[in-house]
Amino acid sequence: MSLLEVTDLTKHYPVRQGIVMARQVGTVRAVDGVSFRIERGETLALVGESGCGKSTTARLVLRLIEPTSGTVRFDGQEVSGAALRTLRRRVQVVFQDPYASLNPRLRVGETIAEPMEVHGIGDAKSREARVQELLRLVGLAPFHAQRYPHEFSGGQRQRIGIARALAVQPDLIVCDEPVSALDVSIQAQVVNLLKDLQRQFGLSYLFIAHDLAVVRHMADRVAVMYLGQIVETAPKRDLFAAPRHPYTRALLRAIPHPDPRRRGQVTPLGGDVPSPMNPPSGCRFHTRCPFVQDICRKEEPVLRDIAAGTRVACHLADTLPPFEAEIGEGLSAVATKRLALYAAAKDRRASGIR
Template identity: 60%
Template sequence: MNNLLEIKGLKKYFPIKSGGFGRTTRFVKAVDDVSFEVKEGETLGIVGESGCGKSTTGRSIIQLIEPSEGTVLFQGKDMTKLKGGELRAMRRDLQIIFQDPYASLNPRMTVGAILEEPLIIHGLGSAAERKQRVLEILNIVGLTPHHYNRYPHEFSGGQRQRIGIARALITRPKLIVADEPVSALDVSIQSQILNLMKELQEQFKLTYIFISHDLSVVRHISDRVGVMYLGRLVELADKHELYSNPQHPYTQALLSAVPHPDPRKTPERIILTGDVPSPANPPSGCAFHTRCSACMDICKTERPQMKKTKDGHAVACHLY
């Protein structure tokens, strides 16, 4: 498979202003030098604790947030250098499913108007053609034409997320960033939405970046998994390899906390000490060294680079 997306050295720093003149005194390093690629037709899962920068990474990729540094190559074109009409045209092929199905839909617009809006913005089809496409996409995501004139408050959480998925699909994109799309839903509804996303991926040849803090969900839907900690990617591997042979101490700790259906096979829990450092004042060297039981002197001073330890498995750790 060819690479659809290549991220190189992506950074997003948010300024912290203080003092009477509002001078920038320091930065929150939300995303700090992240690089990876996404192959056409695959699902790349990105996991990590809340505040690790995974959502900011996703939004920076599709230019909802302007990156501070780095390149975002989509089909060979650098998204960070596109402006105006060029960027708008490219955005047809990159869409996002937001985490909160309640806040991401305009309560003053009907479902039909919400789904038709992207088509109007991109100048796709006549009024009759747009309505027909909206009705088709409603059927594809498991809703009916009767929902066309209803408002978001008339739907359940699962139905609203189906509307969010329909909105992302309406322009027939190539890449969808799914930003924790099931975390606000009941467990029974989560499985329905995940299965729907997998079916749609096969039907429309979609590529996903699936962002979540739930390792079980990521394992179900992803082909490869990247683990983030404090704005940095610390491990990236095929999902089977990552879950059976985690190499970074942080990944090992995360996986040890996943409940196992057979209590006799539950792995020994690895308890991390201390709190997650502030991204406004990250530790020197390896960002994880303040909580790592395997910390060495080099970890405190030298930042580890991503290195391949075997085919398709990369880890940023001085142990390797």
Template identity: 60%
Template sequence: MMQDHDSAAAPLLQVSGLAKHFRVKAGLFGHATVKAVDGLNFHIRQGETYALVGESGCGKSTTGRALLRLTEPTAGAAMFDGRDIFKLSGGQLREWRRDAQMVFQDPLSSLDPKRRIAYSVEEPLIIHKVGDAAQRRKRVAELLERVGLSREHLSRFPHEFSGGQRQRIGIAKALALQPRLIICDEPVSALDVSIQSQILNLLMDLQSEHGLAYLFIAHDLGVVRHVADRIGVMYLGHIVEEADTDTLFSEPRHPYTQSLLASIPPAHPRLKTPRPILAGDIPSPMNPPSGCVFRTRCPHAMPRCAREAPPVRQLSPTQRVACHLFD
């Protein structure tokens, strides 16, 4: 985690009003709109880790995929170096995909099971016509060694590696084009706890070396605590609270954030948390609650919450929250 950001520095990525809606079948003849992401605003600075956290189904991964244009956004803008990446096409879109890469939850999804690892890591260099064959082979070997593997692994296939090793290969592949932004979509959630810390340390080391910016997507606040500079808490397509990491953990304001923190196992089994643990399931994005989308699970819900969606309020220079409790 990079600790010394200049708060006045211009963002590397500025996301405004990002929405992604899906039209799906509902019943025999009808259709419904699923608002997977509904009006996100956030920014990421160079060398910073911004984490999006929330339960499964809240729209975190859809956000990452929309930013890479793996799925086309419904509305919004995303400015990167003065360009709206949602308006890019052709060569400009190709250039954006050099600047931004993704590390997936399941690295097998980005590795061809029929190809040796050497080709999988080299593939982005081939697609973008970087160097000649000898230069690419040299680059691939260096990348593999940098992520903790050896040149002997180049001739192996994906199924011959452990989950942690495959994730290292996925990181090497993401680094191949020297991107400025990497979207990490649940990069450690499928790994054993002991391996998780190794991968997180590797990501932090690479960030320090290359000045990388990360959008780190996770469902577990405990995982992002030591890697994120700032955290956006997502619920049903909305960011309900955003703060720097220290503030979010010491002074969580939104009831949902408080509940997520309460679900983190205490450091000692005899310690108890005074915060309420979240009950019930997240509502369907096909039929979200009126007003505040969190009200059906909120211990502080008021009649007003059913009528009005709470506006985002800036509580301090580093913390904002969408909750009627803070009028």
């Protein structure tokens, strides 16, 4: 049984016109029939362009917003009503912005202790000891508990956010682009910290990111979203080696190649993302797809199994030409450099250098 199962999750926002007698003139299909699962101890990365619905999906899983339709099952139990309180304790979140996600009026110790107070965990003395333990765990010192958020750097604030998420001993942490607001060297430290914590506590992650080099380092499986729908899911190794959906290929092509002689050889994906108020008929990607056929304009593809662990929503997935090897080589070179940076950051952490 999977830890998290999401089935046909949908979120539509009505668009209204007028002030007094506002009437609905349209619907924004922010998330439109998303399904996926996360196993215990697994990291599922959710990737796609800005505005495709990744963060909305995360908030639906957390029930920070109510879905229009669909179900979320956590540990076999549908999340609704009385089950929500259990979900709040077992599923936590690390937000994208380390500056906006912390209350500037609370000391760090109060911020980390607050979830334990809400869920009635321990007494004041045990919570204080737990706060100090968590601060050490994320690479900060116990005396930092008495400081305010404005006294910390962005990377330190994100460590505080991670400590807060760990306070109630969750099973799943939703990481909503946790490193995108940080510079590369700090990203390395935070990514290594997340992986260390996963090994230590058996955590599962729903990891939302734009940086595919980070995804390649963090994820076990990858789900690709486009215009509110998942178009491909696959194990990390398979997706980066042989992507089966044209949009996934376009995302990989967008990664800068470290060899300057090859940087101008790839034609970027043309066109703009269609409006989620009026998505195209058939395949939503057909207006930008270089392989488009008549069937793509008429019939919406379903997410189907085409290989072990790989599901693709594309009529032409079985007939596409092989993925260009040089793109994979370029990604490998970028990822190798990034991994070297992560390893250096880990060595500095082990030696006590922050």
